[in-house]
Amino acid sequence: MPISILPPQPAQSRLPPDPDSDHDDEKVTLNEDGDFVRMASSQKRPKAISIVTPGEIVTSDPQWMRGHGTYLLQSKDSTTDGSGSDAEMEDGADTAAVGGSGGGSIVATVAGTVQKVNKLLSVKPLRARYAPEIGDLVVGRIMEVQSKRWKVDINSTLTAHLLLSSINLPGGILRKRTSTDELQIRSFFSEGDLLVAEVQGLFQDGAASLHTRSLKYGKLRNGYFLKVKAGGIVRGKSHIITLEAANGAGEVDVILGVNGYVWVSKKVTLQAPPGGESITRLEEEASEAIYSNVNEDIAPATRREIARIGNCVRAMVSWNVRVDEEVLNAVYLSALELEEMGIDGEGSIGSGVEYLEGEVGRIVVLAGMDRVSSANLRAGGMVE
Amino acid sequence: MAPLQTSQQTGTPLSPAELSYLHTSLTLTPPIRPDSRTPTQFRPLFAESDILPSTNGSARMIWGDGGECIVGVKAEVEKNSISSGGPRDWIETNVEVSGQRDDDAFLGMTVAESLLVPGSGVLERLVLGERFHWKIFVDILLLTPPLSHPATLLTLTTYLALRNTFLPKLVSEAAEDPVFDDDWGNGLPLYPVDRIPPPITLLVVNVGENIFFDPTREELAVGDVVLAVSICEKKVVGVRTLEGGSGGVKREAVKRVIKESCEVAEEVFSSLNGVGEGD
Numbered sequence: 001m002p003i004s005i006l007p008p009q010p011a012q013s014r015l016p017p018d019p020d021s022d023h024d025d026e027k028v029t030l031n032e033d034g035d036f037v038r039m040a041s042s043q044k045r046p047k048a049i050s051i052v053t054p055g056e057i058v059t060s061d062p063q064w065m066r067g068h069g070t071y072l073l074q075s076k077d078s079t080t081d082g083s084g085s086d087a088e089m090e091d092g093a094d095t096a097a098v099g100g101s102g103g104g105s106i107v108a109t110v111a112g113t114v115q116k117v118n119k120l121l122s123v124k125p126l127r128a129r130y131a132p133e134i135g136d137l138v139v140g141r142i143m144e145v146q147s148k149r150w151k152v153d154i155n156s157t158l159t160a161h162l163l164l165s166s167i168n169l170p171g172g173i174l175r176k177r178t179s180t181d182e183l184q185i186r187s188f189f190s191e192g193d194l195l196v197a198e199v200q201g202l203f204q205d206g207a208a209s210l211h212t213r214s215l216k217y218g219k220l221r222n223g224y225f226l227k228v229k230a231g232g233i234v235r236g237k238s239h240i241i242t243l244e245a246a247n248g249a250g251e252v253d254v255i256l257g258v259n260g261y262v263w264v265s266k267k268v269t270l271q272a273p274p275g276g277e278s279i280t281r282l283e284e285e286a287s288e289a290i291y292s293n294v295n296e297d298i299a300p301a302t303r304r305e306i307a308r309i310g311n312c313v314r315a316m317v318s319w320n321v322r323v324d325e326e327v328l329n330a331v332y333l334s335a336l337e338l339e340e341m342g343i344d345g346e347g348s349i350g351s352g353v354e355y356l357e358g359e360v361g362r363i364v365v366l367a368g369m370d371r372v373s374s375a376n377l378r379a380g381g382m383v384e
Numbered sequence: 385m386a387p388l389q390t391s392q393q394t395g396t397p398l399s400p401a402e403l404s405y406l407h408t409s410l411t412l413t414p415p416i417r418p419d420s421r422t423p424t425q426f427r428p429l430f431a432e433s434d435i436l437p438s439t440n441g442s443a444r445m446i447w448g449d450g451g452e453c454i455v456g457v458k459a460e461v462e463k464n465s466i467s468s469g470g471p472r473d474w475i476e477t478n479v480e481v482s483g484q485r486d487d488d489a490f491l492g493m494t495v496a497e498s499l500l501v502p503g504s505g506v507l508e509r510l511v512l513g514e515r516f517h518w519k520i521f522v523d524i525l526l527l528t529p530p531l532s533h534p535a536t537l538l539t540l541t542t543y544l545a546l547r548n549t550f551l552p553k554l555v556s557e558a559a560e561d562p563v564f565d566d567d568w569g570n571g572l573p574l575y576p577v578d579r580i581p582p583p584i585t586l587l588v589v590n591v592g593e594n595i596f597f598d599p600t601r602e603e604l605a606v607g608d609v610v611l612a613v614s615i616c617e618k619k620v621v622g623v624r625t626l627e628g629g630s631g632g633v634k635r636e637a638v639k640r641v642i643k644e645s646c647e648v649a650e651e652v653f654s655s656l657n658g659v660g661e662g663d
Binding site: 003004005006007008141191192193194219220221222223224225226293294295298300303304307308310311314 | 397398399400401402404405406408409412416417418419420425426428429430431432444446648651652655656658659
């Protein structure tokens, strides 16, 4: 089937299929005006998530503290020229807590869903750029080369900086950077190059400063870059995953940048270090070769699996499933299974079933989730 | 969605390692596209027609990568005048890409030129008696530019909108001032089913021996040559190269592009014609 043109679906159908999405706490409900309605726990809320828009009053109840994505509207006249429902509330309940306690109302500054943690009320944006935090593993692309630093696109509001002094210079670890290095800065990274790095620090304005002073970090080769939305990859235990690919493809590395940039590549085994100690190895590795732009030989089977794994990541993010090692593995296995079935079966989906956009992706992701939960059940049973 | 596309807008190139990986994958036999599609497979599209009540015909199309396009077709009665460029001016196309300067004429040209296929018979249907004619305004709004080249998205949406365009029925005589039937139900389609439909433009990229339909941005970057193939009914009516190609192309490759385009276009037409029938 070379082309499929579908009718558009309502946004609800994109809701996460995962069971651990728990932002429908029943106690708190908002009516259409965005006002806080206390007794509404009896009134059944539809399954659709309610969204607040910038400028919308989330609540005027003073008991809530404002969190991210909101601000406090202090002025008193905001309640008088506000909507009619405020007035109704006031003559309904003579406590007049709305304007009385000097609290004002909490107004959303971003479009998103309301989240409540104890008494802290915040709005989680539907779509946001990546906000760097120290220690994050990110994948970035060099956008600009300056005299002593690179500017790196990490999907954030500001470009990140990578200083010449915070990369591993060729020729050993504790080498000082010299003016020669400055002159040949493009021999390390030039425009368009991809790299994996860690956020070392944040500047005053929120821009990140990166470093690649580890063997895990540095220039990316032997693989394929893909981009998912920034919130799609959540911070987890490990962001560098190695999958055992099927069909004799060997091992495939997946680097899940917290910024939503993902790198899927063939696993490159480092040669056994002659000294065996990490210092010597670092010296060995930090030669010119780490900044090479030449790929190794990658077998077609590996390329096919790299593409498939990339599709799995994309499908998982588009169906709001948390990407981590366990789930990615399960979804990948389901994708393989689906392809087998597609070839054995009627062949109606037949060719192109490896492409995991749309409905096929949903099936695969759901199957993967099933696989994870059944594996968890089994593991639980064994413990008992 | 727009902020996601920074690296595209600033034109940061792909890294050499990436380019080499993609190029090798795409030159293999069978080729491996980075998203595992088959060479002729398109990314899924979401489409609906008749979404704007104040137009004569409209359509909206969303690409999986976030590209979204809305087309509205409006018709106006205009007096024939000798001073203007004649029937060529009877269809006016306007492409607007949100967040971009509007003096980039190229995209509009692609669509507009391909709409005026000689002999398609559209212009004859625009004639209203002796002194008047319809003037068609095709307004194309690209809400979020897709990550790849938007020509396919634009022309497919335009096709859908034009196919759903109805003009009020003329009830007056040829010599009179035009008077129309009040009943919209009696409206005449601008492109009747049995006539030549509006053309579409498909993008084809050639890498080595292989050709690919609906290329993504990465595939465009490594392509030897990028061709925009305009197809009307079952015939290729135009082939043009787009900038971005990095090599030459063999004559056989162009031949194959044309042959396969016709086959693919047939399926594209049939699924486009199926839009709106399901609901």
